[in-house]
Amino acid sequence: MVEYRIDRSSGVPAYVQIVEQTERALRMGTLRVGDKLPTAREVVAATAINPNTVLRAYRDMEQAGLVELRRGLGTFVTRSLARPGAEDDSPLRAELADWTARARAAGLERADILALVTAALDTHDDTKDSRAPGDPERAEEDA
Amino acid sequence: MVEYRIDRSSGVPAYVQIVEQTERALRMGTLRVGDKLPTAREVVAATAINPNTVLRAYRDMEQAGLVELRRGLGTFVTRSLARPGAEDDSPLRAELADWTARARAAGLERADILALVTAALDTHDDTKDSRAPGDPERAEEDA
Amino acid sequence: MVEYRIDRSSGVPAYVQIVEQTERALRMGTLRVGDKLPTAREVVAATAINPNTVLRAYRDMEQAGLVELRRGLGTFVTRSLARPGAEDDSPLRAELADWTARARAAGLERADILALVTAALDTHDDTKDSRAPGDPERAEEDA
Amino acid sequence: MVEYRIDRSSGVPAYVQIVEQTERALRMGTLRVGDKLPTAREVVAATAINPNTVLRAYRDMEQAGLVELRRGLGTFVTRSLARPGAEDDSPLRAELADWTARARAAGLERADILALVTAALDTHDDTKDSRAPGDPERAEEDA
């Protein structure tokens, strides 16, 4: 079950944060087709945001074709964004874990590390946006 | 000179994106104390956002103690967020570049990679938010 | 409920006047933690300044940690600047009231009195600025 | 000789601060008819603001009839705002000095004291502005 964490001081709309985090879970395979998202009620209990805001996020994801809202039942994942290579036990993840451990040991904080990664990505990839991880980036990957 | 790239479809306010990107440049050492940010007019020319929006971002950073707005002169960096270990030629960066190259070779996209990194960070670090690099995160570094 | 009075001819930006007056109310204990500031719309109705200007002032105070803007709810005091000794019934205030009465009886106007007080303060205190009460002065009190 | 102190972080325009402080000196009798204001050059040396800004302030005061700019000679006070009762040795000032000393002893800071005074003034005087000490308040007193 995903657990949303909303940072109200980030300036990023709450519903966008929910979408970002859901997408992230889809990419990682943490969330798979058929899985149920937490109910609006549950999210409200966990995050103290308004149910309407949760529903807004879920509706957006429905329109993007990622989930399906079934009245009375809940919200269910209808599409995967999972990538081979991003599985829990992939070598890439192990190497990454190793690298981040060393980065932290070197005194780098979360924000520093994310800045480094973004910079590394922007080096190879001079296309597109430049923003954050978990960008909605118009969810339209494979299924 | 920093170059801002604004993703208007991300849902993240333009002024937040400017702050994030500036912070990122500060962390990476791309921007150093005394450096001049692009003038509001230059940013406007490059990004097609409104001057007021740029100034809003600059003002926010001024209040955060990162830059100083000097009328008639421009906006200047007053505080570094640079980290030893994040320099251009650091081993950590080289290793990261290597890892991202392999991740891309494995078919992972930018968003996938950022999701992986976020997941890796959240594994060690069960505190805080979940969002982007360059998050305001209440700047509290030193120079 | 605070009531803002904006002097448009003073040369002091309207949003600064709002901040100054709010801070003053906080110092005097007129405004306490948890209290709600007037909504932007109410201030607009009372002062004929633009809602954006009010919000600018509120945002500035939020960044200074004095208040919290809650969408859909309003703006609330989060920190006290109250001082023991500044209460309504303190001896100091009674003495002051007595003194100002005599000053006025002697023909001194508001501006004269404020000039006298400023001079008196500058005598003991050869540090800092010189300006007004309720100066932002980088709010650094506690609650 | 007046000594201007400009607080660049107060949000109040520099030229307004100069006018305010000059007026204050006139009210206190620190500056008298015939006295010479510091030259723009001197003010620049002392405050690091631009000569044009000083001249702007002096010109404003000339238009208000307070001073006269004599090319090649300097700027001279042409009108007094002095008040009997505000002299250096007046009983009112002695009492005030005593009161402020006690206020400081009670732990009140400059801003607290100014807030108290403003409140005291607003109690008797429910007219007008509400702002700071040294408000321009359209200089038009006696001579």
Added chain:
DNA sequence: GTGGTCTAGACCACA
């Protein structure tokens, strides 16, 4: 020509 304030008004986020 730089930053800075203010207005007006459209549209969005959230309770």
Added chain:
DNA sequence: GTGGTCTAGACCACG
């Protein structure tokens, strides 16, 4: 209905 972002444009402060 609350705050919040963004635009557009006028005018100001300052170097």
